[in-house]
Amino acid sequence: MNARESMEYDVVIVGGGPSGLSAAIRLKQLAADKGQDISVCLLEKGSEIGAHILSGAVLEPRTLNELIPDWKDKGAPLNTPAQKDQFLLLTETESIQLPTPPQMHNEGNYIISLGNFCRWLGQQAEELGVEIYPGFAAAEVLYHPDGSVKGVATGNVGTGKNGDQEGEPGIELWAKQTVFAEGCRGSLTKTLFERFKLRNGADPQTYGIGIKELWEVKPELHQPGKITHTAGWPMDTATYGGSFLYHLENNQVVVGFVVGLDYQNPYLSPYEEFQRFKTHPAIKGVFEGGRRLSYGARAISEGGLQSIPKLTFPGGVLIGDTAGFLNVPKIKGTHTAMKSAMLAAEAIAEALATAQEGQPIEAAAYTDKFKQSWLYDELYRVRNIRPSFRWGLWPAMLYSALDTYLFRGKAPWTLHHQHADHECLKPKDECTPIAYPKPDGVLTFDRLSSVFISNTNHSEDQPPHLKLKDPTVPIRVNLEKYDAPEQRYCPAGVYEIVGREEGEPRLQINAQNCVHCKTCDIKDPTQNIGWVTPEGGGGPNYPNM
Amino acid sequence: MKIVVPVKRVIDANVKVRLKADGSAVDSDNAKMSMNPFDEIAVEEAIRLKEAGAAGEIVAVSIGSDACQDVLRAALAMGADRALLIRTEAVLEPLAVAKLLREVVAREQPRLVICGKQSTDGDANQAGQMLAGLLGWPQATFASKLDLGTDGATVTREIDGGLEIIAVTLPAVVTTDLRLNSPRYTTLPNIMKAKKKPLDVVALDEFGVDTRPRLTTLGLAEPAARSAGVRVADVAELLAKLKNEAKVI
Numbered sequence: 001m002n003a004r005e006s007m008e009y010d011v012v013i014v015g016g017g018p019s020g021l022s023a024a025i026r027l028k029q030l031a032a033d034k035g036q037d038i039s040v041c042l043l044e045k046g047s048e049i050g051a052h053i054l055s056g057a058v059l060e061p062r063t064l065n066e067l068i069p070d071w072k073d074k075g076a077p078l079n080t081p082a083q084k085d086q087f088l089l090l091t092e093t094e095s096i097q098l099p100t101p102p103q104m105h106n107e108g109n110y111i112i113s114l115g116n117f118c119r120w121l122g123q124q125a126e127e128l129g130v131e132i133y134p135g136f137a138a139a140e141v142l143y144h145p146d147g148s149v150k151g152v153a154t155g156n157v158g159t160g161k162n163g164d165q166e167g168e169p170g171i172e173l174w175a176k177q178t179v180f181a182e183g184c185r186g187s188l189t190k191t192l193f194e195r196f197k198l199r200n201g202a203d204p205q206t207y208g209i210g211i212k213e214l215w216e217v218k219p220e221l222h223q224p225g226k227i228t229h230t231a232g233w234p235m236d237t238a239t240y241g242g243s244f245l246y247h248l249e250n251n252q253v254v255v256g257f258v259v260g261l262d263y264q265n266p267y268l269s270p271y272e273e274f275q276r277f278k279t280h281p282a283i284k285g286v287f288e289g290g291r292r293l294s295y296g297a298r299a300i301s302e303g304g305l306q307s308i309p310k311l312t313f314p315g316g317v318l319i320g321d322t323a324g325f326l327n328v329p330k331i332k333g334t335h336t337a338m339k340s341a342m343l344a345a346e347a348i349a350e351a352l353a354t355a356q357e358g359q360p361i362e363a364a365a366y367t368d369k370f371k372q373s374w375l376y377d378e379l380y381r382v383r384n385i386r387p388s389f390r391w392g393l394w395p396a397m398l399y400s401a402l403d404t405y406l407f408r409g410k411a412p413w414t415l416h417h418q419h420a421d422h423e424c425l426k427p428k429d430e431c432t433p434i435a436y437p438k439p440d441g442v443l444t445f446d447r448l449s450s451v452f453i454s455n456t457n458h459s460e461d462q463p464p465h466l467k468l469k470d471p472t473v474p475i476r477v478n479l480e481k482y483d484a485p486e487q488r489y490c491p492a493g494v495y496e497i498v499g500r501e502e503g504e505p506r507l508q509i510n511a512q513n514c515v516h517c518k519t520c521d522i523k524d525p526t527q528n529i530g531w532v533t534p535e536g537g538g539g540p541n542y543p544n545m
Numbered sequence: 546m547k548i549v550v551p552v553k554r555v556i557d558a559n560v561k562v563r564l565k566a567d568g569s570a571v572d573s574d575n576a577k578m579s580m581n582p583f584d585e586i587a588v589e590e591a592i593r594l595k596e597a598g599a600a601g602e603i604v605a606v607s608i609g610s611d612a613c614q615d616v617l618r619a620a621l622a623m624g625a626d627r628a629l630l631i632r633t634e635a636v637l638e639p640l641a642v643a644k645l646l647r648e649v650v651a652r653e654q655p656r657l658v659i660c661g662k663q664s665t666d667g668d669a670n671q672a673g674q675m676l677a678g679l680l681g682w683p684q685a686t687f688a689s690k691l692d693l694g695t696d697g698a699t700v701t702r703e704i705d706g707g708l709e710i711i712a713v714t715l716p717a718v719v720t721t722d723l724r725l726n727s728p729r730y731t732t733l734p735n736i737m738k739a740k741k742k743p744l745d746v747v748a749l750d751e752f753g754v755d756t757r758p759r760l761t762t763l764g765l766a767e768p769a770a771r772s773a774g775v776r777v778a779d780v781a782e783l784l785a786k787l788k789n790e791a792k793v794i
């Protein structure tokens with residue numbers, strides 16, 4: 001293969017989600033204000049901006065107002081103001097309306113497609129002179145001899161199934177600052193955690209998996225702006241999980257389900273729980289006569305403030321969900337991701353202006369700016385809610401009410417996350433298998449017909465992007481001890497145990513179906529599965545998600 | 546020798562298309578769009594001819610909205626030299642496309658036009674043939690191999706039941722089939738360079754061509770959903786089902 005070419009920028013941003021795009025925009029705004037020249041390049045692994053974005057989403061416009069105050073005139077796709085909030089507690093057959101917790105109030109918010117919002121942010125960034133390259137994944141972090149980050153390299157392409165064919169080499173992007181905006185469980189961020197010991201002193205990050213469908217419903221059942229959240233059934237009280245149901249524009253309704261990845265029963269299937277949830281008497285009506293348009297899944301960072309790592313290191317910063325800025329009780333991470341991006345951009349612009357030639361730059365002021373911002377205050381107030389759920393649903397609801405109403409988020413203690421999610425799984429012998437109902441093909445569906453409408457594809461001519469450290473572990477440990485939980489937690493049916501009948505079970509990995517949710521990388525009990533970037537452009541092609 | 550390559554922006558091959566709820570059209574709302582795969586093969590072939598020294602300038606042409614600049618940039622990133630967008634919001638029928646391309650040929654004077662055999666949206670498989678007809682040029686459709694000489698080309702065509710090898714004189718229109726080549730990966734540096742290559746935008750009206758539709762669409766329907774498969778116990782049951790239920794044997 002030929003040698004890699006290289007390109008140089010002031011700032012390279014990895015990831016075109018709300019955080020990466022906001023950082024790009026803010027940098028260009030600051031450059032214009034100060035007459036500074038800052039070149040910015042952004043890489044996105046999806047085939048286009050928005051292709052890999054999956055969210056709820058109710059957007060709190062607070063950060064958008066700060067970033068682009070005239071967003072209305074610029075045609076931002078915020079078309080559905082939030083109307084009625086509803087919070088339901090479900091039992092198998094009943095639903096009880098609970099008072100909506102204050103974090104879940106949505107006055108002034110908008111129901112949006114985050115993918116479409118990102119498409120719009122991408123246009124704004126390009127107009128400001130940001131170079132955006134979708135279809136290119138950052139596959140590797142590059143370092144200077146002094147250990148500081150030098151930039152990233154895109155992956156090689158066309159190297160064949162076993163990686164042994166002559167392909168096209170990737171390209172090196174060098175930058176004074178590299179901004180990692182990979183979203184939840186970033187694959188490069190993970191390597192930075194180790195290299196720079198960024199997680200020292202922070203709680204383990206905890207996660208949830210969010211699975212979502214987009215429906216077109218009958219016009220008479222459509223109530224634009226309506227917001228429903230549920231807790232309870234079909235989850236047992238020991239497992240953290242709940243649903244969201246939002247009415248968008250154009251007779252579209254999104255429905256989704258989030259399950260905390262600290263669940264214990266290896267027989268649990270977040271996908272099947274979601275399918276089952278839709279059949280609840282209080283829920284199913286809205287889908288009658290409707291049709292499902294799209295499907296997808298994505299992990300969510302749920303650790304909150306306690307789990308935020310060190311944010312800066314020589315040569316780069318972490319922003320958005322890859323650092324874990326999500327507000328969990330609100331299940332909102334967009335305005336927080338964007339805010340962290342703005343703060344980082346400000347620190348970077350300052351650092352670039354005062355940088356000395358040849359010296360690595362660390363935008364350390366970003367951390368101070370964060371501590372002084374409303375973002376810190378917002379995350380501080382809700383920091384105890386998610387950890388309290390390890391006591392189970394009822395004590396947690398009670399505690400959360402106390403923490404919120406009595407202490408107003410200022411309780412003089414902080415609850416910590418004790419375990420990483422992959423440590424929480426119990427051996428199968430200690431758990432009961434769960435019998436899930438069969439899909440009916442109308443309201444509930446199987447995995448494959450779901451993945452089909454996520455428009456997912458990976459070129460076959462590449463090595464698998466799901467790497468096993470030890471190829472014997474899936475059978476020796478995962479199957480023997482946990483009944484191969486990856487068959488159930490993967491929302492795309494990537495992992496299959498085949499050959500059981502012949503007495504030679506083996507794990508088959510259908511990597512081309514992967515929707516890049518990152519759940520396997522998080523939940524695999526021995527951390528034997530590693531998710532790395534496939535060739536750029538591979539993965540889902542979500543419309544309106 | 547100059548080559549003109551028409552390229553169309555279509556819904557990406559990975560996207561599962563469906564109709565709008567009222568059945569009036571295909572729903573392309575925020576769907577990923579790409580260059581028609583057969584046109585990608587056409588661009589690739591033109592570049593290979595150029596790299597082999599058999600061709601000179603490559604001009605990519607698209608007809609459609611401003612969004613089509615994306616596919617033109619993609620063609621430039623692959624290696625086309627120049628691009629032309631004929632801007633219109635209207636959806637054109639193959640005859641209108643062919644008429645516009647005839648005007649492009651009159652302006653550009655290429656010796657060869659390489660088109661995709663069809664676009665994956667309309668699947669009409671007409672524009673290339675109509676263009677050759679309007680120009681009075683020879684046509685070699687469904688090409689799986691193209692050897693270019695100075696005055697003519699030898700083209701292997703994919704036809705029902707086999708291959709046909711024909712010779713055409715130049716200028717000519719060639720349409721590409723799937724096996725002609727596999728298009729290259731576009732690299733980041735080439736995408737960056739493509740941003741600086743010339744891309745002209747001309748309004749459709751300036752061509753003075755009658756592009757009014759000649760056809761009326763009566764209706765659109767999605768293919769019937771496949772019913773779920775059943776597991777059969779043995780060969781005997783399979784044969785019985787094929788005979789009595791499917792009635793195919």
Ligand SMILES: Cc1cc2nc3c(=O)[nH]c(=O)nc-3n(C[C@H](O)[C@H](O)[C@H](O)COP(=O)(O)OP(=O)(O)OC[C@H]3O[C@@H](n4cnc5c(N)ncnc54)[C@H](O)[C@@H]3O)c2cc1C
Binds near residue numbers: 056211212
């Ligand atoms: C089911 C669900 C519901 C949610 N609901 C809401 C809600 O209602 N309101 C709300 O505010 N928030 C919600 N969130 C959270 C919100 O979506 C996230 O907080 C937000 O998207 C984080 O933005 P980000 O830019 O950090 O990361 P992402 O949005 O994840 O973007 C990261 C981008 O980087 C790209 N990328 C990653 N790695 C690489 C690489 N190595 N090279 C190139 N590109 C790369 C990805 O493809 C992606 O496009 C929800 C999330 C989920 C999953």
Ligand code: SF4
Binds near residue numbers: 516
């Ligand atoms: S393979 Fe992993 S990342 Fe891909 S869809 Fe399955 S769980 Fe998600």
